[in-house]
Amino acid sequence: MIENQELKEKLKKYLERFNLTKEEEDKLVATINYLSNFLIEECLQKEQKKLIRK
Amino acid sequence: MSSKRAKKVNKEIRNVVCYLRVSTKEQVVEGNSLVVQNNICKEYAKDNGLNIVKVFTEEGESAKTADRTKLKEMMLFCKAHFREIDGLLIYKVDRLSRDVTDYLTLKGSLHALGIKVISISEKFEDTPAGRFTETVLAGQAQFDNDIRTERSVNGMRTAIMEGRYVWRAPKGYKNGKVNGKSNIVIDEVNAKYIKRIFELVSGGFSNLEELRYLMKNEGFNVSRSELHRIVRRKLYYGLIENLDVESMGVFEPIISEDLFNRAQDVLDGKDKKSERKYASLNTDFPLRKFIFNEKKEKVTGGWSKGNGGRYGYYRFNGKGSKSVKKEVFENNFKEYLNTFSLNYQFAEMLEIALRANWEARNGGIGKDRGIILRKIAELENERKEIVKKNLKGVIPDDLVRSCLDDNESAIKDLRMKIFEMEEVQNYDDEIVSQSFKILSNLGNEWEEIEDVERKTSLQWFLFPQGVYYEDNKFRTNELSRLINKKETPELQESRNG
Secondary structure, eight states, rough: OOOOHHHHHHHHHHHHOOOOOHHHHHHHHHHHHHHHHHHHHHHHHHHHHHHHHO | OOOOOHHHHOOOOOOOEEEEOTTGGGGOOGGGHHHHHHHHHHHHHTTTEEEEEEEEEEESSOOSSOHHHHHHHHHHHHHTTTTTOOEEEOHHHHHOOOSSHHHHHHHHHHHHHOEEEEEEESOSSSSSSHHHHHHHHHHHHHHHHHHHHHHHHHHHHHHTTOOOOOOOOOOOEEEEEEEEEEEEEEEEHHHHHHHHHHHHHTTOOOHHHHHHHHHHTTTTTOHHHHHHHHHOOOOTEEEETTTTTTEEEESSOSSOOHHHHHHHHHHHHHHHHHHHHTTTTOOTTTTTTEETTTOBEEEEEEEOOOOOTTEEEEESTTOOOOOOEEHHHHHHHHHHTTEEEEEEEEEEEHHHHHHHHHHHHHHHHHHHHHHHHHHHHHHHHHHHHHHHHHTTTTTTTHHHHHHHHHHHHHHHHHHHHHHHHHHHHHHHHHHHHHHHHHHTTTTHHHOOOOOOOHHHHHHHHOOTTTTTEEEEEEOOOOOOOEEEEOOOOOHHHHOOO
């Protein structure tokens, strides 16, 4: 299991090239995290719908 | 107990029900305890030849209200058996009620059923003077209660003035002692998260839903409403506000007043938008209050009836605005959304986040897999043992077959579980590809989302300031950094050309 801290660090490393302030960096990391969780939920919903149709 | 009144009571009253009550606080006061009340009632009944039909015992309930479980049960019982019951036996008037109106109402209802209230420790005749005494006693019970409440409120006010917070500690604090008196002390584990929340908000992080996700990932899980309360709680910089009194606490603040105020400024700028966001939640019209026209009027949605049908439409709040059919408006918005896709600068980051969050959700699987694999190995050894014992003649042939069948079916079930787990774990590739597909067809995907809260949440996430509508076209002033306009073939051509 990847620790959240580890994920955060990984994402921050990618953001280095954008030359952001710490706040902007935190915000972007949170935004990506939010979007990824939103998408996972959406994928699961789709999967559920597929199963119901079956 | 063998008074004149008791003799009179004996003439009229034979069967009684008893009502005993203690509040939580009174349980420690011996004079009022349930055992004492019960014994006194029994003794009184014995002395006066009364027959106790049923005892109703109320524990931990206050007499400030008539909404008490056993009291209601007792009243129902009296109503159902009023022919057999002559009286209600109580130790003291305040056991029945500490509110004059409630007491007189209860007494009136019982009187209508022909049931008399007998208070053992206070004697009142059924005469004008007796009834007056009874009302005074009921008033005394209420007076005692009011005095107690006032003392308690005054005590709390004094505590506030002394800088003490005497209620249940909010997140970030725990109940404890400061200078030897009850107060709140810092809860090191949660206080750092509270501080981080205020730092992030004051730094411009005003989307509380995103903030909630971020904090959850950092290990601080709070509900949406709780987070809304946290960011507005002045207690965190030391101010106690309650019972119309405010005072600076003598406990250690988690944040400075300046940090709190900066966070409020950010929230107040954003709050109007949040209100818009939540007010616009409408299952039929997800775009309500999300789209604006050039006059900054918000779009609203509604249904109209005609030609035997019901038709949905959107229109702007201002005068002279034309209605647009719901289907047309939403379809136009869908097409507008379809012109955006993921900003590929962030594709790699998103993939990492998707995989990590998926793995975090299914974190327990690896551990469970190990346990199941060990169990399979054990069953396989058991299988060998069965065969060996059969060869040595320990287990007869007819029994060995059923043993081996059971063993095989157990192994099969466990292997199936492993297979299912691997499928879930390997689903991360599917999650990534599905997610990228969603982001390349934002409009169509938006249309498919059924949960309106998720739908509007996505809208505000993509367009934090909402969307403008002008000349049948949509445009926006602010876009999430994670998406950008799709490259159209014309754009590609002009770039290449």
